[in-house]
Amino acid sequence: MYNFVFGVGFFANQVVDKLMEFGVRVDGMLKLKEFYMPIFIEPNKYVNTYCVEDLKKLDPNLTNIIIAQKPIIMGDTISYLKNRGFKNVFIVDEEMQRVNIHTLKEFNCYLYPVNMEKPFLNYLEMNIVDNCNLNCKGCAHFSNIFDNGYVSLDSFTRDLIMLSSKFELYYFRLLGGEPLLHPNIIELVKIARKILKNTKIIIVTNGLLINKLNNDVLKAFAENNITICISVYKPTLNILDNIISKLEYFGINYILNDDYMASKKSIESFSTRLTASQNNNAFESSRKCLGRFCRFLRDGKISKCYYPLLIDVLNRKMGTNFVLSAEDYVEIKNITDGWLAIEQLSKPIPFCNYCSEDEFEFNWEGYHKNDLDVYQYILKK
Ligand code: SF4
Numbered sequence: 001m002y003n004f005v006f007g008v009g010f011f012a013n014q015v016v017d018k019l020m021e022f023g024v025r026v027d028g029m030l031k032l033k034e035f036y037m038p039i040f041i042e043p044n045k046y047v048n049t050y051c052v053e054d055l056k057k058l059d060p061n062l063t064n065i066i067i068a069q070k071p072i073i074m075g076d077t078i079s080y081l082k083n084r085g086f087k088n089v090f091i092v093d094e095e096m097q098r099v100n101i102h103t104l105k106e107f108n109c110y111l112y113p114v115n116m117e118k119p120f121l122n123y124l125e126m127n128i129v130d131n132c133n134l135n136c137k138g139c140a141h142f143s144n145i146f147d148n149g150y151v152s153l154d155s156f157t158r159d160l161i162m163l164s165s166k167f168e169l170y171y172f173r174l175l176g177g178e179p180l181l182h183p184n185i186i187e188l189v190k191i192a193r194k195i196l197k198n199t200k201i202i203i204v205t206n207g208l209l210i211n212k213l214n215n216d217v218l219k220a221f222a223e224n225n226i227t228i229c230i231s232v233y234k235p236t237l238n239i240l241d242n243i244i245s246k247l248e249y250f251g252i253n254y255i256l257n258d259d260y261m262a263s264k265k266s267i268e269s270f271s272t273r274l275t276a277s278q279n280n281n282a283f284e285s286s287r288k289c290l291g292r293f294c295r296f297l298r299d300g301k302i303s304k305c306y307y308p309l310l311i312d313v314l315n316r317k318m319g320t321n322f323v324l325s326a327e328d329y330v331e332i333k334n335i336t337d338g339w340l341a342i343e344q345l346s347k348p349i350p351f352c353n354y355c356s357e358d359e360f361e362f363n364w365e366g367y368h369k370n371d372l373d374v375y376q377y378i379l380k381k
């Protein structure tokens with residue numbers, strides 16, 4: 001058997017080094033030719049990096065592929081491997097980066113075998129609450145202009161049952177708005193864990209409410225194997241050590257700013273590509289856009305990113321006229337071939353025409369409820 005590690009960043013290099021240290025032969029590192037990521041590609045000191053498309057003679061039946069990429073970006077990799085008939089595919093859990101691994105047996109605890117028979121959805125986000133307690137100016141989910149609202153347990157259950165019947169879901173992020181404002185958060189995580197037994201479930205929060213949560217909520221997070229991802233803004237940074245102590249006391253796994261290796265720094269800026277014009281180049285905008293990986297679930301629909309299924313609030317609050325088309329999302333109940341649905345969501349969607357190739361960046365500012373300034377500014381573009 002051949003062994004290839006899919007990935008070219010720091011994490012993939014770490015995986016190659018570990019495997020070699022444990023006496024496992026690695027035949028190379030792989031990447032997709034056209035894949036756009038603004039990251040520094042590090043050459044490995046032991047093995048070469050290849051574009052997988054160039055390795056035409058690689059026999060899928062005689063090759064193990066070990067994916068060492070962030071869950072959010074591995075979708076194109078999995079689709080490619082599926083189309084070429086690879087079956088021996090494994091994902092390395094990025095949590096591995098934070099632990100000291102001394103043996104191959106320990107390493108194997110972080111390997112997740114991918115069932116290539118079932119459509120594999122690598123990443124999905126969902127607002128469980130629309131409003132937020134921090135109200136950042138220009139929030140990408142429009143949380144500072146949303147009225148109070150949260151998903152009902154019935155519709156949450158219905159969507160998850162439908163979803164799990166069509167896909168194997170690897171990484172599921174519950175966010176908002178501020179998800180910890182949900183009045184039935186305990187029931188919600190229990191439902192999610194019951195339906196999505198093998199999925200990594202992550203609550204993405206600004207962290208400000210963690211110290212105020214009652215112990216039953218924290219116990220439910222620990223018991224249901226929920227990871228807390230803290231988006232560290234300035235007010236969070238001030239109390240971050242207390243938040244971390246509390247999570248550690250309850251045995252809850254956590255990440256800072258989406259990165260297992262992140263240092264304690266606050267997010268200083270936001271960016272967006274959204275404009276009011278439909279005359280942008282959807283292909284180029286989405287090719288460069290990191291939002292293209294943020295598949296988003298709402299009311300039984302999945303879209304390529306958060307904008308199409310949340311844009312209604314901007315239309316209502318600002319009188320804009322963003323128009324959705326049927327190709328901007330898929331209805332889960334209508335999906336007959338999950339792999340095809342994933343492919344549709346991987347391509348640019350008509351809504352991407354509203355986004356520009358260049359990003360507009362602005363400073364982070366909190367506590368701006370119903371402030372339309374940034375939106376007004378970007379929509380003039
Ligand atoms: S913390 Fe800020 S960016 Fe995050 S959901 Fe709330 S308003 Fe949006």
Ligand code: SF4
Nearest residue numbers: 289291292305352355
């Ligand atoms: S609509 Fe397209 S280009 Fe705009 S943020 Fe979403 S994926 Fe990116």
